[in-house]
Amino acid sequence: MILNPKMECMSREDMKKLQSERLVKLVKTCYEKSKFYRRKMAELNITPDDIKSIDDIHKLPFTTKTDLRDEYPFGLMIVPPTEIRRIHASSGTTGKPVVDVYTENDLKMWAEGAARVMAAGGVGPGDTVQVSYGYGLFTGGLGAHDAAAMLGAVQLPTSAGNSEKQIMLMKDFRSNVLACTPSYALHLAECIEKSDKVSIEDMHLRVGFFGAEPWTEGMRKELEEKLHIKAIDIYGLTEMCGPGVGGECECQNGTHLWEDMFYPEIINPDTLEPCAPGEFGELVFTSLCKEAMPIIRYRTRDLTRLIYEPCKCGRTAVRMDRILGRSDDMLIVRGVNVFPSTVEAILTEFPAYSPQYFITVDRKNNEDMFDLDVELREEYFSPNPAKQMPYIKPLYDRLVSVLGIKPNIHILPPNTIQRSIGKAKHVNDKRQFK
Ligand code: ADP
Ligand code: ZN
Numbered sequence: 001m002i003l004n005p006k007m008e009c010m011s012r013e014d015m016k017k018l019q020s021e022r023l024v025k026l027v028k029t030c031y032e033k034s035k036f037y038r039r040k041m042a043e044l045n046i047t048p049d050d051i052k053s054i055d056d057i058h059k060l061p062f063t064t065k066t067d068l069r070d071e072y073p074f075g076l077m078i079v080p081p082t083e084i085r086r087i088h089a090s091s092g093t094t095g096k097p098v099v100d101v102y103t104e105n106d107l108k109m110w111a112e113g114a115a116r117v118m119a120a121g122g123v124g125p126g127d128t129v130q131v132s133y134g135y136g137l138f139t140g141g142l143g144a145h146d147a148a149a150m151l152g153a154v155q156l157p158t159s160a161g162n163s164e165k166q167i168m169l170m171k172d173f174r175s176n177v178l179a180c181t182p183s184y185a186l187h188l189a190e191c192i193e194k195s196d197k198v199s200i201e202d203m204h205l206r207v208g209f210f211g212a213e214p215w216t217e218g219m220r221k222e223l224e225e226k227l228h229i230k231a232i233d234i235y236g237l238t239e240m241c242g243p244g245v246g247g248e249c250e251c252q253n254g255t256h257l258w259e260d261m262f263y264p265e266i267i268n269p270d271t272l273e274p275c276a277p278g279e280f281g282e283l284v285f286t287s288l289c290k291e292a293m294p295i296i297r298y299r300t301r302d303l304t305r306l307i308y309e310p311c312k313c314g315r316t317a318v319r320m321d322r323i324l325g326r327s328d329d330m331l332i333v334r335g336v337n338v339f340p341s342t343v344e345a346i347l348t349e350f351p352a353y354s355p356q357y358f359i360t361v362d363r364k365n366n367e368d369m370f371d372l373d374v375e376l377r378e379e380y381f382s383p384n385p386a387k388q389m390p391y392i393k394p395l396y397d398r399l400v401s402v403l404g405i406k407p408n409i410h411i412l413p414p415n416t417i418q419r420s421i422g423k424a425k426h427v428n429d430k431r432q433f434k
Contacts, residue, residue, distance in 0.1 A: 003119035003151075004112065007260045008315045015316065019263055020053040022288035027051045027060065030294055033078035036071055037061075037296060054263065057286065058274060062297045065098065068239065072096045076293045079103060084292060089137040090238040091423070097137070100238050103291040107146065110241035113258050114147030117234045117247025120256075120313070121207045123177055125152040130170055132180035132188070133212065134160040134422050139242025140212050144179035147244060153177065160184055160421040163191045171202050178208040182215035182223065182231075183424035186355065189226035190415065200228055209234045211243050213423045214323045214341040218348020219355050220252075235320070239298050240285055246320060254307050254319030261289050264318065265297070266306055269327060280305045282327065283320070301327040331429060333361055334368045336404045340426045343372065346398050352380040352391045356417040362430040372399070372407045378414045 002008050010018070028048045030037035040061040041047065050059055068076065077084075085104050089097035102110065123129065129148035133140030141159055148155045156175055158166050166188060169175070178185060185208055192200055205227050211234035223231040235255050236243035246257035257264050266281040267274055275281035283302045287295045303326070307319040325339035332338070340359060347353045358373040375381075376391060388411045399407050418425075 001119045001122060001124070002313075002315065003116045007258070008116060008256070008317055010260070010316060012316060015259060016054055018260055019288060020055075022260075023054050023057060023263065023286065024048070024051055026286070026288060026294055026296070029078070030296060034076065034294075036067070036076055040296075057263065057265065057297070060286075060296050062272070062284070062299050063295050064299050065301070068098045069096050073099045074101065076295070077101050078294065079292050086142075087137075088139045088142075088238055088242060091138060098238055100139075100241065101292045102241070106241065106290055106292050109261055109289050110143065110244060111146035111150045112244075113236070113241065113246075113261060114143050114234065114244025115150040116258060117232065117244055118144075118147050118151055118153075118177070118179075118209060120247065120249040121177075121209060121230065121232045122250075123148065123151050123153050123207070126154075127151075127177050127206075128154040128156055128173055128175045129177040129179060130156045130158055130166070130173075130175035132158050132160050132166060132178060132184060133243075138422070139236070139238050140179075140181070140422075143236065143242035143244055144209065148177075148179075163188055163421075164195075167192055167195065167198055170205070171198050174204045176204045176206045178205055178227070178229070179234075180208075180210065181212045181420070181423055182210040182219055183213065183419070184421050185210055185223050185227065185231075186219070187419040187421070189223065190419075193226070194415070200226070203228070205229045207232060209247070211235055211247075214325055214329075214339075216322070216341060216345040216348060216355075218345055222348060222355055233322070235323070237285075237300060237302075239295055239300075240287055241290070245285070246317075249311060249313040249315055251311055251313050253311065254321060256311070256315050256317040256319055257306075259317050261287070263288055264306060264320070266304070267299075269299075269301075269303075275305075277308060278305055280321075280324065283323075303327060329427070331359070331361055331427065333370050333405050338370075338403055338405065342402060343399070343426075346395070346402060347374060349398065350391070350395060352376055353395065354414065356419075357426060358417050359427045360430065361427070368431070370405055370407045371410065373410045373412055373417055375412050375414050375417055381411075381414055383413070 135141030234247040236245040246255045263286040265284040269282040303324040360371040
């Protein structure tokens with residue numbers, strides 16, 4: 001179902017008009033109310049008069065994660081505290097977390113963004129949405145929760161973790177919709193497989209909304225087969241609101257971005273110039289409707305491309321390709337750029353391997369070492385190294401040809417790599433401490 005056909009299917013021409021109107025208003029408001037943006041615009045010698053349409057957006061300054069940290073906690077807020085209804089913050093693995101504050105309307109807009117994605121997956125009254133994203137400052141839990149509420153579905157706020165109980169409730173409460181990180185969904189699927197109390201046949205799951213971290217087509221296949229569901233990608237970031245900045249439609253061929261709320265650009269991260277349409281680069285967003293903490297040209301560091309060809313679903317909203325990775329997740333090993341998600345994509349080409357992996361990068365004798373822990377599936381595993389060899393060689397060759405580096409592969413028994421309940425951690429780069 002298309003939740004908001006007016007916005008999701010608007011003609012490109014009308015969308016541009018709407019974006020232009022919203023941008024002009026946004027820039028005026030920021031210039032009047034935000035010391036931060038007034039200063040940034042002054043540095044570039046521009047005023048709101050320079051911004052007449054969305055085509056002028058490239059004249060505006062960028063906002064970076066460092067800016068948000070410098071303005072921690074409320075430097076970018078432009079409404080009085082009486083207007084604020086909620087505060088979230090990203091996990092912020094290093095330094096201060098990134099904060100977002102929301103007015104009543106901001107919360108509604110966010111819920112609608114995520115609800116558009118769930119509606120595309122057919123969610124409505126009578127459905128039970130098991131929200132196994134973490135509840136708390138992290139936007140995942142409450143974001144999915146509010147979307148389910150907006151669609152009149154049952155909200156089942158299990159939060160993340162306590163997997164055995166999750167699975168019991170999933171069966172007993174007949175949850176038919178699951179929302180969590182793809183890595184946690186895989187973990188739940190594995191727990192169901194291993195369980196002697198329940199099997200997937202006892203479950204009623206129909207569709208899952210997975211996001212908050214990069215995942216691959218191989219992982220989609222794995223989740224769809226193991227959980228008997230349609231697995232839909234949902235994308236978002238705290239800086240814009242949370243999950244629901246965009247999501248896949250029933251065609252599962254790219255993430256529609258809700259362009260009436262968030263204007264996307266793709267730039268070359270080195271030159272900061274716009275990329276040609278369809279070219280890969282860094283995704284940049286301008287929030288077009290946020291009231292409490294509007295953000296202009298936020299550099300997400302997510303690498304992807306935009307697809308402007310119309311989608312069969314009827315939505316005109318631009319589609320984004322899968323996120324290749326975050327530029328700050330990218331490893332440089334012996335001078336070669338490696339995205340951890342490429343390893344997942346390769347692993348899922350091999351039926352003998354589970355998609356679980358852990359990379360350790362270290363430096364020994366001035367040389368980078370790339371160690372990769374992987375798991376063979378139960379039916380392929382043997383503790384005898386000679387019996388592992390036939391599986392190692394093809395994986396090794398494929399990794400060398402795609403990544404361009406020689407990994408040390410370590411085969412581990414099934415279910416031994418650490419599972420995560422939230423965003424998966426796939427890398428330990430020991431070089432940073434040397
Ligand atoms: P943190 O920066 O602490 O991870 P967020 O929860 O705001 O905080 O994370 C947002 C980021 O998560 C995005 O910028 C992107 O890198 C990643 N992300 C979110 N959803 C997806 C998705 N569907 N596919 C790939 N990456 C995603
Ligand atoms: Zn579509």
